[in-house]
Amino acid sequence: MNQETWAETVNRKIRARENAAHKPLFTFSLQYDPAKKGGGWWVPLLSIASALLLCAMFIWANGMNPFTVYAKMAKGAFGSSFGISETLVKAIPLLLCGLGVAVAYRISVWNIGAEGQLIAGAIAATAVTVYWPDLPGALYIPVMVAAGIAAGAVWGLLTALPRTYFGVNELITSLMLNYVALLLLDYFVFGPWRDPEGFNFPGTPIFSLDQQLMTFSGTRLHYGLIFALAAVVLFSLLYSKSRWGYEMKLLGANPLAAKYAGISVNRHILLVMLISGGLAGLAGMSEVSGVSHRLMYGISPGYGYTAIIVAWLAKLNPWWMIVTSLFVGGLIVGGYSVQTIGLPSSMSLMLQGAILICLIGGEMLGKYRLVRRGGSGK
């Protein structure tokens, strides 16, 4: 009985306090909502802007005017028809590799080996020209494409197999294989495949015309563009319409539910790495056959890594990747153009990293929402 009275007393006290206390009209607070989609279209734009700002500080600290530098970059990438065609040329491997990593990332397979897979594709495509010099002309491109895709896929598989059968983290494997591929490339271009008439230039002889991808008239822009665009269309159709796409969607949303539905996660990891590697291998093939027309030292200025940014900036959406690959391609071309004013081309790498960091931060900030709590509402 005693307690009842106590509770009543307390309640009375509270009521009295409530009547007396000053009530704020409303208060705001930031509340984290994990279910909320991280922001809209403005998040990537804002991240790019803040990354530019961040890097501007470094440039400024280096005694340069960041505006001049950025203007120079923009002009170099998009300011002339030459610049635009160069940007497009860079965008092709980025788009292919970006699609490749995006396929994997959608089911949380962290392939960062696109670089190695690209190199493997380039080496295999070149091997066709080295070991079968007498193929009928029209056969070269299809065979080289097949070889490039196959080699990239095998390189991807080398990452996937340890993951599925030994539980080895694919991040580490794929990255280690990048170095292996790079050393393999060095071996070939400094060793057995070096052009005997190349004045010690570390590269193979120039491909014959049959072995080169056609270019759009008068530019360096090659038909690899068609591969890339076709891949975008195929990717988005498969993803939204096919059974495989449904399985991928499920695996991405809840791997346990997918397992419960009888979907083999391991099989998908293998498949995804095959596709991922194949696309990167195709990019490698189109680089040697469409751009440099030979296998040479430093065939890729880090396309495989940059592709990660292309994919993430587009939120893994294939259509957006067309836009982001152009943007990032422009960054690379712009990076070359600032060399004329004494800045290293790694400028663009720094910018890319900064953009990715800001993007991740921005996306997560977008998950917070402003909440009005308490106060006069009720």
Next chain:
Amino acid sequence: MNHVVKRFGDVVANDRVDFSVARGEIHALLGENGAGKSTVMSLLSGIYRADSGELFVHGERVRIRSPRDAMQLGIGMVHQNFRLVATLTALDNIILGEKKQPWRGASWKRKKAKEISELCEQYGLQFPIDAPVWQLSVGEQQRVEIVKTLYRGADIILLDEPTSVLTPSEAERLFMTLRELKQSGKTIVITTHKLKEVMAAADRISVMRKGRMIASLDRKDTNAKELAELMVGRALNDAGEVPAGQAGAAIMAVQEMTVLADHGYRALNGISFEVKEGEIIGVAGVAGNGQKELAEAIAGLRSWASGTMTCLGERMEGASIRRRIDKGISLIPEDRMKSGLAGSLGLVDNLMLKSYRGNERFRMGVLRNKDNERWAAQLIDRFDVRTPSLTVPVRGLSGGNQQKLLLAREIDQKPKLMVAVHPTQGLDVGATESVHQMLLDLRDSSAGVLLISEDLDEVMRLSDRILVLYGGNIVGELSKTEIDKDRIGRMMAGIGDSEEAAR
């Protein structure tokens, strides 16, 4: 005198709840699943922060913003899912929050071990102090939790659903401990939905329903019937007798099934049983005696160490999950959001989970969007799933609607054998009833159902036969006419009558 009063404005989980507990009493907070009991406990222990309202401890207004604040006020909580670090020893877990004395050599550890052993002895709580927690039984882990709160100097001990993981005899032992604690001046609050326990152990009882505090009563002034009515909110008509099913031919026979648990010990130890068409087999037992592994092994999510499973004349123990699905084996998983549904996807995608391989969902490999939506709308209508639209992410639905969605999907597959694990856990009365009806309808359509549940009342009500699992063995099998709660309770505790165990 401790008085805890709590009011809320916005959060529906607890709607302006007033609650008070007196020093030195065992106070039971009674309510159905989802009534808001655990929320009250979490607020008192600082895990959640109240949106509004006030809190008093020992008559002082206090603010509890973190578990640490609660601890300083002498409030300790034993959670339903124990808050123990599995890889650390019991000792390390108990002293985890202690910050004094950074250096911890051997002599310090010895001193602490002694201190804690003494504490254990004082209240008759026994467990191996130096073993990693994951090696302890559930009952032992609970004792570690209680000692932990005592060691940290709690006067007020909150226990959230402490008996849900215990056998009847272990629960009895727990209540003895609680009474002992009360004697030494501690205040105890337990939450439960089991009326029998409340009447046996509590001094005072507060009843919650749908986030509101309905009543606060002395045990001597009330009775089980009144409490039940308060809890459910309407006069309780005895849940109707369920007519027995018509058992037909065997659908699945399991022989000498042995399955390993995650840590490598035998979760199931060569068990054999049969499921016939048109019957519901209940599997009773305290959590952690092999139920989870049983369900997973039948569905193919866990591999078998040995034994055979014959399903409609086909050996299935090594079959892939997919083949089992094709064969008509369906699983209602224990945690629907963890493995049964994809929370971020919409209703249509979730309904397609099992049937997407068929040609009804795809034409020539191309998704039939329109048809699928129509089909999904029909199912949702038929199974009474309430949703704003077909495309909202299913994690936004209520637990009951999620479960109905899951069952709709599984039943639409016309399964031959359904394994349902805790199918009504966390559901309100209405949803529970419809889930039960769905299972019974499925049985009457001559499918077999294996119902694995910790809710003994549910198992006893629905089952045509009951298997009791203990320590990975089937320690008893009872037909519908033999069902007797005390006997099952004994078996669940491993005290099977020898005649039953021998079978």
Next chain:
Amino acid sequence: MDFYVFLIIAAISSGTPLLFAVLGGILSERSGVIFLGAEGTMLIGAVVSCLTFVQTNNLLLATLAALAAAGGMGLLHAFLCVTLRANQTVCGLALTLFGTGLSAYLGKPVAGQALAVAVPRIKLPWLESIPFAGRILSNLDVFVWLSFALVMLLYLYMYKTSWGLHLRAVGDNPATSDVMGLSVSVTRYIHVVACSMLMGLAGSYLIMVYSPNWIEGMTSGRGWIAVALIILAAWNPLYALGGAYLFGGLDALGFRMQLMDIGIPSYFLKMLPYVVTILVLMAVGWRNRNKPSVEPKALGIPYMREQRF
């Protein structure tokens, strides 16, 4: 005999940066945060160290600057992954890309410039009389001794102090640790920053001792090997020692064999550490295939307190 002594000395020398980085990684992962920014952070450490040394000619200052700069990277990672709860994998990748770019940018003026660093060595003449081991131990530089000390200190820290207990608890079960009054965020911040500082130290060692001139991307995958070694070391500082020297030894062995000209192209010898990393991880994976993982349970999962929908 001489061959082995030199090989072991070389192994220690190329294993030490790995050791620093692995120790750091263990701290971070034990608290439940994956730090994949190792490569980028080491590069930043190296380049800042190099720039500071060029300016001041002071080894201590150069090292401290590396620690500070790398600590900044760690702080950024902690902010993104602990406070904002971003995906730790992607965030680490971004950090590596950023670190690689920024270090190349900053290091451009000093690229290829040889540094005249004199790292003090601790001479212990009385040890020299011990055969074999004496010759190795009697002439090691301060960094190596520092790394030995760190291994011991971190081991004691993790298993013999309350802070270590808190660290292990937070990494295994943050929710429980939170309830027990430990701050998950603070623990993670501290250990991620400590991790990145150790990685900065690794970078500093690379440029001050191992190869004293700045080359773009000079870590050539060591950061990633370190990440792999964390798994090999089973998150235990003592095992880290063995793992780091094993890989240091491979590196050194490859280099030696190149000098001996045994007919295998050097490119293949240089692949050795990378290939062996994969093979070792596969072996570890195979050995542990049926065992419960020793990996911290909450690794990679951001912690949220009021997880209510």
